[in-house]
Amino acid sequence: MTQRKTRVAILFGGRSAEHDVSRASAANIYRSLDPDRYDVTLVGITGDGRWVVADAANDKTSPALVIPSDGPALVLLPGGQGRALVVESGATDMRELTAFDVVFPVLHGPNGEDGTVQGALELADVAYVGARVMGSAASMDKDVAKRLLRDAGLPIVPYIAMTAAAPLSYDDAVRATGAGELFVKPANLGSSVGISRARNAAEFAASCELALRFDGKILIERCIAPVREIECAVLEDAGGEVSASELGEIVPAGQHGFYSYDAKYTDAGGASLHVPAQLDPALAARIRKLAVEVFGVLCCEGLARVDFFVSGGEVYVNxxxxxxGFTNISMYPRMWEATGLPQPELMNRLIAHALARHARLGKLSFQR
Structure with a gap:
């Protein structure tokens, strides 16, 4: 008897400044899923937040998945255990899709990585890849994450948070961080969107203005120099065992100064990526151990990438x-490849974790 394929919905795009990165990540994941094992539906989230079926607009050769603005609208049914309704453009009648077994959110930044979509998937009672609401929200807000890490005794870079309603001066920031050279960044974005360096009051004002374009809360951090940017991929298997990958190092090209959005995605020579990173074995083991600790403190599940700064003998959780990211240059899948776990098998393990977790949660009682 032929075993039924697992029905997977890849959820991508989203209302975020990282929308385009998500489309590229989703294309790479789509190519990596074994067609003999998975029946995949592509669900794109448009820039204005609509969920649409995107199968007809894409194939596995796409470098970045396309979201058709007039695609059939999709809605997951609350409590439906993966059931979804579709409305064709211009139609009034709905049709029901075969229920999804698992949703793979490939969403970066706000309205996707921050617990919002995870909450919707919880209410739909469907298995999904990655952290649940708490871990997603706590990790997304860099201020909240740093407070939790600091309270757990883990090393972080000195920083202060600021909002538009309670602005800080350059002198305030210098006193708080103990440094005149600062990095200013949105609290709830990734992919280096909105990040800039400030070395004086004029640069600080411009940096705050830039970061506040993307988020209502921003972080002002001490610039650590000289510094090495080290990353570690963390994976939780279906049984709950957490492991850390070989480490990777990012060396930004001199013209960028740091690993900016342009260095990551628009300049082919913007940075060199070294996997595995060339580190003293004892230091590498220390960083891998720290990555697993961070994963636990922030209530992460399934997967996470933990980024570090290394300066001299000091290690800081960034x-x-x-x-x-799961693009063709992203570090998370590359680090697992270097550890001996190819991307198709990585996908299998992430989906297996999602299904096993959903089964465990389904056994919990909601009755007194």
Whole structure:
């Protein structure tokens, strides 16, 4: 008897400045899913937040998946265990799709990586890849994440948070961080969107204005120099065992100064990526251990990429991505490849974790 394929919905796009990165990540994941094992439906979230079926607009050769603005609208049914209704453009009648077994959110930044979509998937009672609401929300907000890490005794870079309603001066920031050279960044974005360096009051004002374009809360951090940017991929298997990958190092090209959005995605020579990173074995083991600790403190599940700064003998936790990039240059899948786990098998393990977790949660009682 032929075993039924697992029905997977890849959810991508979203209302975020990282919308285009999500489309590229989703294309790479789509190519990596075994067609003999999975029956895949592509669900794109438009820039204005509509969920549409995107199968007809894409194939596995696409470098970035397309979201058709006039695609059939899709809605997951609350409590429906993966049931979804579709409305064709211009139609009034709905049709029901075969229920999804698991949703793979490939969403970066707000309205996707921050617990909002995870909450919708919880209410739909469907298995999904990655952290649940708490881990997603806590990790997405860099201020909240740093507070939790600091309270757990883990090393972070000195920083202060600021909002437009309670602005800080350059002198305030210098006193708070103990440094005159600062990085200013949105609290709830990744992919280096909205990040800039400030070395004086004029640059600080411009940096705050830029970051506040993308988020109502921003972080002002001490610039650590000289510094090495080290990353670690963390994976939780279906049984709950958490493991850390070989480490990777990012070396930005001199003209960029740091790993900016342009260095990541628009300049082919913007950075060199080294996997595995060339580190003292004892230091590498320390960083991998830290990555697993961070994963636990922030209530991460399934997967996360933990980013570190290394300066001299000091290691600082920079940030955590609960839905890290999966583009063809992204570090998370590359680090697992270097550890001996090819991307198709990585996909299998992520989906297996999602299904096993959903089965465990389904056994919990909601009755007194």
């Amino acid at each position: 940030e955590v991505n609960t839905l890290p």
